[in-house]
Amino acid sequence: MKIGYPIKEYFYFAKRERQGFVYFSALCIFFAFLPLIYPLFYDNTTVDFSEFNREIEAFYADDENDNPQIADNIREQEKEIILFDFNPNTASKEDFENLGFSSKAAQTILNYRDKGGKFRKKEDFKKSYSVTDEMYKKLEDYIVIPEENKAFPNKKRGKKFEENLPAEEFLFDPNTASLDDLIRLGISKRTAKGLVKYREAGAVFKKKSDLQRVYNFREADYLRLEKFIDLPDSLARRQNNFPPPKFVKKEKPVVYIDINAATAEEWTQLRGIGPSYARRIVEIREKLGGFADVSQVAEAYKLPDSTYQAILPFLTNENPTVTRIPINKMSKDELGKHPYITWKEAKRITAYRSANGIFKSMDDFRKQHVFTEEFYRKIEPYLSFEY
Amino acid sequence: MKSLRPVPFFRLILPFIGGILCAMYAGVKVEFLLWTLPIIFVISILISRLKGHFSKRWMYGVLLTLLFFLLGFIRYNQTYELNSAQHFSHQILSKTSVFEAEITDMPVVKNERLKVQLKILKTGSENKESVPADGNLLAYLDLDSLSQNLSYGDRIFFRGKPTQIRLPGNPVAFDYRKYLHTQNIHYQLFISESDWVKSAETGGYYVQRQAFKMRKKFLKILRKYLSDSETFSVGSALILGYKDEMNEDIRTAYAQTGAMHVLAVSGLHVGLIYLIISKLFDLLFGTYRRKMRFIKALTCLFGLWLFAMLTGMSPSVMRASVMFSVIIVAGLVRRNNRIYNSLCISALFLLLLNPFMLLSVGFQLSYLAVTGIVYFQPRIYALLICENKFADFLWQLCSVSIAAQLVTLPLSLYYFHQFPVYFWASGLVVVPAASLILSGGLLLFFFETLFSAFAPFIAAAIGFLLYWLIFTVNFCIKALQIIPGSVIEGIWISAFMMFILYVIMLFLVKGINTRKGKYLTAGTAILALVFILTAFEKSKFINNRQIIVYDVYKNSLIDFMGNGTSYSLISNDLKEKSYGFAVKNYHYAQDVNKSEVVNIDISDYNSPALFVKENFVQFFDKKLYLLDKMPQGNKKQIDLDFLIVRNNPYLNLEEVGKYFRCDKIIFDNSNSRYKVEDWKKYCEENAIDYHVVSESGAWIFKF
Known part of the structure; x- marks a missing residue:
């Protein structure tokens, strides 16, 4: 091959033209490479973190100086502290642990209650050995002990205050309106709180009149606010063409699902079960080695209880055989793999087994103190005691 | 402007584009402007009839320019959906608003949902009568047996409140809102299973519907023979323009080797079809007589549009088909095929129909590439003369690649921030392969649909060959990708810079053409200016934290x-893709070339500038704490610059204040909306400076 143009001729330029071209090309090259020397100007002084380090250590150091019990509580804790309203007479061990008590301290409180102890007023809670002054101070505001003889506590004053504020008017959705919004609308604080609690318990407002279901919702309030409720009047069918009558419901054929045999696709036939729930149900079934009981379907990850209740009538368990695991032969790692057994529990089982010999039967297995009846009930179908 | 004489439409499309661009930035109501058009038109005709009009001939041109400018302006305003008086956003929208809409494009499965493009027909609410409305909407439906049967042209009723598309939360991240704006879509909505119902199946254009049906049929054939994801992705994209199931890895491979253009049905494919039909015709019938030329042109047009129908009439195919149709017709009318003029005519036609096309990357790249190839390829090809026929063929292909790459370079650097170094090599492989694959695919469809009953083995053989052909091409592309230095990434230029690059290109070209040094000097001078500006911009990053x-x-x-x-602290569940979306562009723009990624839960980390210990972080002289748990116990208060609240902890901000004193609290998007509302309230009541990432976007602190 050879070059197509008479290159030499082609690239001839007059001297002046050359000069200009060369000059600017030089500029180009210079500024193109200039950024390469920018790193020379970087401020590379190493930063001294020692002062901050010391501050951090001082920050955490005070932990040791505290009441050792508190230090105990904190160090043993792997969960975060959740502060919430609680009644020390009825709160569960888990509740206490969430509030910041160690497992031991929570158990102490429970023991006191089991023996008949009662906290009649807030200060009584301070009396418990597990509750230090520090703890009490933190939790004081969250202790709720329903008082027996209630006349009208500070409510009266509160009510007057509320009545003084003018009620606002704006479009709102009872399903998402915040407590503040509701109060601004002129709903009393107590009723508004009740509405929020009702919502948290799972209630859904589908039409305007549903709002009246809220406990103590004043008729006057409802009539005043009715036009601002962002919900349909009723879910009844419409006469005109738009929207069409069959808007809300979808028809799906009635199908019975054999929980141990159905494939993921078959699961999706159920109303409310789509591809991801179906997948999860099949997943736990495979992990467990089969469903022993229909109630286990509810354990699928994040399956809402409402959906479970909806599909329950269509579930059958024709063949409740499950894979049993030989509890006497497995190591603690293998045991821990079963969905119903945590690693800690697996450790306990193997420890008990090596101390007391193999489990000959379910009754033998039940002899362990550490587990709850619930645990035994759930795990029983999956155990085999061969050795 | 001597060289523009044979391209009259260039002087018309220029003001038209000007009008569109003006309309984008100025929002003026156009009803009154519509009257100006016929008025100007009439005046211009009158002027041309005047005595002594020759000396005033420039007036005619000025009026024509003005006419097209206004035309562009008006067309944009007319098409812009939000300008319509009947747009659904003008109604009071609430969760119980009901709509009737028609599906305007085949639904696509994306992220376990069905993405459906809708055109609103009617709207109303349960208390009121329905009113006609218009507007576009992007809807996401739950995937179930009913929604999977939805198709182009179906109509649905649905209920809900469409929301505007959210701005990108991160700096210079991909702007989905802007992208949808170029398609004239501004609202979106997630519709759950119980909120929609199908109302009819007869909407849409008949031809389009049949086109989709055909495509579906051919896709099934392809799926049968191209059994794995990579071959199917490439085959379906190349032959049918179907990119909904594109395999990410193979796509990146093509993009990084500069072969991406072959995966979008464009001028290349349509051109190939035209060539095939043209050559076939020549072979069979010969084209000497005038009548034959006419029939040939008709056959080519027919074949072209048949192909367009096969591929489902996607926008890019339509564009290319219009382009070539004009060229074919022009070739009939005049012997000297003035291709630039034809290009301008087809562009004008397309923009008249849909001015928003101007904003689409595909449109811009297509026209630039074709112009570039037509102009540069002969000149580049002439630089080297090859005796060997095969080498000559290779050089022809190479020169096409170089010509195309040269012209589209500034634009692709602006959009894609990377330069594929081996584009010339990939061109050598994919361009001839594309013609083979395309022909192979068409033959496959032919045999599979017509002769599958009594000669299935022909189709099977073609299918088998096609599979291995595509597989080999993919293999070569992947090999090219692996070679070190195959792609230069991280290139960041502004729109202004991109235009300047084109200006320089024009100067240099003019200089080479006219052999006048002054143009070269001017071009180089501007280039020097570009480098000076870039160096200056980069200097601003020195010691900037x-x-x-x-x-x-x-x-x-x-x-x-x-x-x-840059040091990035990331939470455990952050997917690599999300990381890239948030951060990649910004790193390019801020000239970051070294990037360390550290898990945010790490308890200890030490580097020259960054110090992490037990959720405390110091970066240079700025101290902060990552708050993901309520602190407890008796601790000495510590002074900080910032507090970053993350991971949705239960917090008592008043207590928190006893542990940390800081200038500002930042709440990132790992916190739930409800908690953030409460925290916001606390901060406002106590005059604490704060920033909520989920509402205001990313928080950037420069010092």
């Missing part, structure tokens, strides 16, 4: 940047 808390849903991502290095 930043802390950035990005907006990533349900996760945390915090960057500490300075002097070309």
